[in-house]
Amino acid sequence: MKPKDYQKLVKDNSPPRPLLKNTLWAFFVGGLISSLGQVVLNIASKTENTKAEAASVTLAVMILIGAILTGLGIYDEIAEKGGAGAAVPITGFSNTVTSAAMEFRREGFLLGMGAKMFVIAGPVIVFGILSGFIVSLAKALILGLF
Amino acid sequence: MDYIIAFLVGGAICAIGQLIIDTTKCSNAHLLVGMVCLGAILSGIGIYEPFQEFAGAGALVPVLGFGSSITKGMLSEIERLGWEGLFTGAFEITGLGLAASIVFSSIIALLRKPQK
Numbered sequence: 001m002k003p004k005d006y007q008k009l010v011k012d013n014s015p016p017r018p019l020l021k022n023t024l025w026a027f028f029v030g031g032l033i034s035s036l037g038q039v040v041l042n043i044a045s046k047t048e049n050t051k052a053e054a055a056s057v058t059l060a061v062m063i064l065i066g067a068i069l070t071g072l073g074i075y076d077e078i079a080e081k082g083g084a085g086a087a088v089p090i091t092g093f094s095n096t097v098t099s100a101a102m103e104f105r106r107e108g109f110l111l112g113m114g115a116k117m118f119v120i121a122g123p124v125i126v127f128g129i130l131s132g133f134i135v136s137l138a139k140a141l142i143l144g145l146f
Numbered sequence: 147m148d149y150i151i152a153f154l155v156g157g158a159i160c161a162i163g164q165l166i167i168d169t170t171k172c173s174n175a176h177l178l179v180g181m182v183c184l185g186a187i188l189s190g191i192g193i194y195e196p197f198q199e200f201a202g203a204g205a206l207v208p209v210l211g212f213g214s215s216i217t218k219g220m221l222s223e224i225e226r227l228g229w230e231g232l233f234t235g236a237f238e239i240t241g242l243g244l245a246a247s248i249v250f251s252s253i254i255a256l257l258r259k260p261q262k
Binding site: 029038058070083094100102129136138 | 163
């Protein structure tokens, strides 16, 4: 059997992914995490002076919550049900950092934990900054902000 | 009311993400990178701010909001400092969370071993 035929056979016989169920779970879990974020944002809006500061504090608190739930082993269970609902919020970003730190700690502190903490979250930061840089540069040049 | 809007908007963004993962060959990592770039770009062309004004944490908490915060930080620092802002602004809003992430993840990794 050719590899192509085999792939087709596997594809035809594997159970269909429960698309609707997955999507509904992602919606529910993602929505719940966002509502929790709204609680934090409302509190931060009262204690902080500017909107940017409130956003900054909210992101940090959500990252802390994600890290703690990961440490307790709860976030992995949420992610199992929620899929993208757990991965897309900033708590999921935090989850990847904390679980990588825990995972690679056994390879040593410097070259294990230190080097590989951002093994999954790194691309998000790198490409986020690159695209932000390009857009901001373009906007600043067009509007003559320099 | 703002909780319901945050729930609906945040949930919808995650549901779209799940659909993309399930119906295309896109992995989780590709999805997150795509979303952070999209957030940064939408913020640069001025669409994300009004959206976040309306949706609150529903727009801030998904990784789109992280990308948007990077651009927003750069633009506000450009106004304050000039060209240096293109670089210092990247962590203006997100830096608090990133440094917190490093500190707390290290502490947790010291205290706990992975479950599986």
